[in-house]
Amino acid sequence: MKINSTGEVLTVYLEGEIDHHSAKSIREEIDTAVEFNMPSLLILDFSGVTFMDSSGIGLVMGRFKTLQKSGAKLNLSNLPPNIYKVMKLAGIDRLANIDKGA
Amino acid sequence: MKQINKFSMSIPSKSANEAFARVTVAAFAAQLDPTLEEISDIKTAVSEAVTNCIVHAYPDSIGTIYITGEIIEDNVVKLKIRDRGCGIENVKQAMEPLFTTGGTERAGLGFAVMQSFMDYVRVSSKKGKGTSVILKKKISDK
Numbered sequence: 001m002k003i004n005s006t007g008e009v010l011t012v013y014l015e016g017e018i019d020h021h022s023a024k025s026i027r028e029e030i031d032t033a034v035e036f037n038m039p040s041l042l043i044l045d046f047s048g049v050t051f052m053d054s055s056g057i058g059l060v061m062g063r064f065k066t067l068q069k070s071g072a073k074l075n076l077s078n079l080p081p082n083i084y085k086v087m088k089l090a091g092i093d094r095l096a097n098i099d100k101g102a
Numbered sequence: 103m104k105q106i107n108k109f110s111m112s113i114p115s116k117s118a119n120e121a122f123a124r125v126t127v128a129a130f131a132a133q134l135d136p137t138l139e140e141i142s143d144i145k146t147a148v149s150e151a152v153t154n155c156i157v158h159a160y161p162d163s164i165g166t167i168y169i170t171g172e173i174i175e176d177n178v179v180k181l182k183i184r185d186r187g188c189g190i191e192n193v194k195q196a197m198e199p200l201f202t203t204g205g206t207e208r209a210g211l212g213f214a215v216m217q218s219f220m221d222y223v224r225v226s227s228k229k230g231k232g233t234s235v236i237l238k239k240k241i242s243d244k
Contacts, residue, residue, distance in 0.1 A: 017121060019117075019120045019121065019153065020120055020153040020157065021117035021118055021120050021121065023207070027207065051121075051124075051142075051145060051146075051149075052146075053150055053153065053212075053215065054153075054208075054209045054212050054214075055208075055209075057209040057211055058206075058208045058209040061209055062206060062207050065206070082138075085142075086215065089211070089214065089218050090209060090214075
């Protein structure tokens with residue numbers, strides 16, 4: 001998982017499959033980076049994600065709540081169609097900006 | 103309903119098996135020549151059902167998850183995911199979107215995903231005996 005910080009903006013490039021099994025370590029890595037960088041915008045890039053179930057929704061909702069405390073914003077970018085479908089079902093588009101990607 | 107093909111397997115309720123279960127079911131369903139979207143829908147629904155067994159049915163122990171798949175008439179995949187875990191006291195409530203007993207990192211959308219991505223979802227459960235989830239999806243004719 002690649003993480004890129006430009007001060008205000010923290011971009012996390014998620015990879016592989018997001019399920020209940022993998023969510024815990026992904027969450028810990030994101031939270032550590034957020035605590036360290038204190039960004040005003042977190043971008044989660046899904047272009048490298050091949051599978052996601054509702055554990056990924058929990059992951060996004062949890063990060064949204066953490067960021068809300070410091071007034072930071074959340075963007076979801078480059079969502080493959082199957083992942084967009086799960087996010088849309090959960091109404092995540094009401095919490096975060098979603099960019100569907102190509 | 104005429105059965106055209108079937109498989110069955112049992113796996114321990116370890117989270118590493120979530121991926122194994124959904125990929126195995128997807129491989130079984132592949133013989134109906136599904137679209138990428140249909141395969142993704144099935145994988146996601148199976149992942150939800152298996153995760154429920156791991157997180158809720160066997161919260162403090164490793165139990166067995168029983169999965170059977172059938173191909174039946176009209177290009178339909180029928181799946182059953184069953185456990186002998188703690189059971190669900192109130193199935194109707196458990197199936198409500200956003201209801202969860204799994205803490206803040208669980209969205210409570212597992213059954214909502216199953217219902218949205220599959221054509222048929224039936225859940226039966228008995229407290230202390232276990233839960234069974236039946237899922238069906240018709241694969242479109244090409």
